[in-house]
Amino acid sequence: KAGVTQTPRYLIKTRGQQVTLSCSPISGHRSVSWYQQTPGQGLQFLFEYFSETQRNKGNFPGRFSGRQFSNSRSEMNVSTLELGDSALYLCASSPGPSTGLDTQYFGPGTRLTVL
Amino acid sequence: QKEVEQNSGPLSVPEGAIASLNCTYSDRVSQSFFWYRQYSGKSPELIMSIYSNGDKEDGRFTAQLNKASQYVSLLIRDSQPSDSATYLCAVNKGAQKLVFGQGTRLTINP
Numbered sequence: 001k002a003g004v005t006q007t008p009r010y011l012i013k014t015r016g017q018q019v020t021l022s023c024s025p026i027s028g029h030r031s032v033s034w035y036q037q038t039p040g041q042g043l044q045f046l047f048e049y050f051s052e053t054q055r056n057k058g059n060f061p062g063r064f065s066g067r068q069f070s071n072s073r074s075e076m077n078v079s080t081l082e083l084g085d086s087a088l089y090l091c092a093s094s095p096g097p098s099t100g101l102d103t104q105y106f107g108p109g110t111r112l113t114v115l
Numbered sequence: 116q117k118e119v120e121q122n123s124g125p126l127s128v129p130e131g132a133i134a135s136l137n138c139t140y141s142d143r144v145s146q147s148f149f150w151y152r153q154y155s156g157k158s159p160e161l162i163m164s165i166y167s168n169g170d171k172e173d174g175r176f177t178a179q180l181n182k183a184s185q186y187v188s189l190l191i192r193d194s195q196p197s198d199s200a201t202y203l204c205a206v207n208k209g210a211q212k213l214v215f216g217q218g219t220r221l222t223i224n225p
Contacts, residue, residue, distance in 0.1 A: 031211050033211050033212070035213075042216075042218065043159070043203065043215040044215075045212045045213060045214065048210055048211040055210045056209075056210035056211065056212050058212070088158075090158055092213075094211060096211075101146060101147050101166060101207070102207075102211065103149065103161060104161075104213060105161060106151075106160070106161075107158060108157070108158050109158045
């Protein structure tokens with residue numbers, strides 16, 4: 001079974017621009033979670049989607065948004081990029097709909113650099 | 116107090132020895148606990164999941180959970196140089212929100 005895929009793998013943007021990242025979960029998985037990883041803050045939860053609905057959201061500003069499509073693929077968008085948004089963005093999929101016990105499997109990540 | 120705490124290391128262990136990694140968490144209602152391994156420049160890879168008190172073994176890896184004391188540990192037996200990585204402890208807070216510790220950097224010395 002193919003793993004979680006994320007595109008693009010690397011991205012360079014300038015301050016003020018916006019960016020869209022894409023994630024395709026493992027076949028049959030319906031829950032997609034997004035995380036941001038930086039050296040200073042570590043891995044932090046952004047949000048989670050199940051059946052096209054956002055079920056949970058982390059403590060990030062409204063510039064960070066996401067959505068999920070009927071085929072469970074998900075996108076996240078960051079508007080008005082800031083230097084501090086430079087990070088590795090990770091997508092994780094799990095079977096769903098359980099919220100407490102499912103194991104999450106991570107994709108390779110998208111490395112975003114904001115100049 | 117951080118929700119999930121780990122010693123950042125680095126932890127240095129000779130090849131063939133047992134590596135012991137520890138993690139404490141603050142929320143008593145947490146239901147599931149995970150250990151991920153992350154090599155430099157790569158994404159986290161699941162090592163073990165544990166839900167009940169006690170030990171869970173998988174090959175050279177043993178996870179231990181003590182909900183009363185709110186700690187989770189990972190033992191790696193017969194450590195290999197390929198085990199050198201950062202080990203992340205994660206706690207599921209519900210609605211698929213994982214809260215991670217800062218990670219412990221482990222180095223296995225040949």
